[in-house]
Amino acid sequence: MQLGHTGLWSIELRTADPGRITDAAAELDELGWGALWIPGLGGGDILGDSERLLRATRTTKVAIGVLSIWRHQAEEMAGGHARLQSEYGRRLLLGLGVSDPAAAEGAGRPYRPLADIGAYLDTLDDAPVPVPRSERVMAALAPRMTELAGRRTAGVHPFMVTPEYSAAARERLGAGPLLAPYQAVVLESDPSKARAAARGFLGGFLTMDHYAKNLLRQGFTEDDLTGGGSDRLIDAVVARGDVEAIGKRVQAHHDAGADHVCLHIVGADSGVPMAQWRELAALVN
Template sequence: MNVGHVGIWSVELRLGDPGEISERAAELDELGWGALWIPGLGGGDVLGDSERLLKATRRLTVATGILSIWRHDAEEIAAGHHQLQQAYGGRLLTGLGVSDPAAAEQAGRPFRPVADMNAYLDRLDHSATPLPARERVLAALGPKLLDLAAQRTAGAHTFLVTPESTADTRRTLGPAATLAPYQAVVLDPDAATARATARSFLSPFIGMAHYARSLRRQGFTEADLAGGGSDRLIDSVVAWGDIEAIGRRVRAHHDAGADHVALHVITTDGAFPRTQWRELAPLAH
């Protein structure tokens, strides 16, 4: 599936005012972005929210980044995915994740990430309208889930990773699988305010065990994880500065083996970052 070289990852495109979501999506399509990624969050009507974006656009791919297998029935996702593919020209990419032990516990299940994802993929494969492997990706950080992504899906959507980690992931996935890292960005050339914005967003994730493990695998220490993240950690997983600085980070991921980079513009007000999306648009080409 063609997702282009660079896309937009946005909470606002899922939780914002529906009318403004449609307007902003249409503009992003015209600006040339390859894909629009929306988060799975706590569940809800992610297929309906995906359809809103598909309806508002003509060309780009809409991707879920990431839908939790604990909050969505596999057969319903497969059926809904099929319907949207038929209606909108095959422009939906379904991203799937195993979340964390707490999500499994809420579903009344033990947490066995690889086995759980394998079973979910089996259900997608054996649904009345199967969800094809080429139209799904996994949220994968550890080597076992990355292997599964390469074997049973189009590839991987990685979160809070450095370009060096992207290079390692490419070696694990092999040359054929799609690799689409998430990249947080702050369009602010002032180091103090940019890091403060980034830290306020990242702090909750750094405190989650599975993301902390991933960051340790990337070479960060307990000191880097403390206090909302050291400057070294912030600078490594968030691209901040002007458009040239953001562009360098995007190129670093591509040089490391990424096929696509999903840019998440971090702001402090929760509004649609329309100005930033427009400023970053040259990176889409």
């Protein structure tokens, strides 16, 4: 599935007023964004929210980035995926994540991430209408999970990573699989204001074990993870400044081997940051 050079990752495209979501998606499609990514959040009607975006757009892909395998049954996802692909021209990319031990515990299951995601993929393969490998990705971060994603899905959608991570992931994946990193963005040139906005969204993730471990693998220290993230960490995982500065970070990921970079506006004042999305549309190509 071709996603284009850049996409948008948005919580608002799941949580805002449905009419406003529809209008925004239609305009984003006209602006030429390659894909609209929506998070799994705490579960809910992820297929219905995906269909709203598919219905509002003509060519833009819709990607789930990502649903928790503990909150959505594989059989249900396979059936819903098949229906939406048939009705909307195979424009839905199904993103899967194993989350963390707490999520597995909440589902009453032991946490065995590689085995768990493997079993979920098996069920998608064995469904009456299987979910093709090319239409699913994984939120892989650790090396073995990344390798599994490269073998059994279209590729990976890693969260809170640097261009250096993209280079390492590309080397591990090889030339074929999709590499579509998430990139937080603050359209603010004042470093203090930009970092404060970034910490307001990302700070909580630094306390989650699987994200913390991946940041440590990227060369950050325990000190970098405290206080909502050091300046060094925030500057490395968040792109800030004007559109030109954001574009340089996007290009750095592409130079490192990324196929597609999905941009998430953080720190916006409005519920649906349409003005910022329009501004960033200069990076669509």
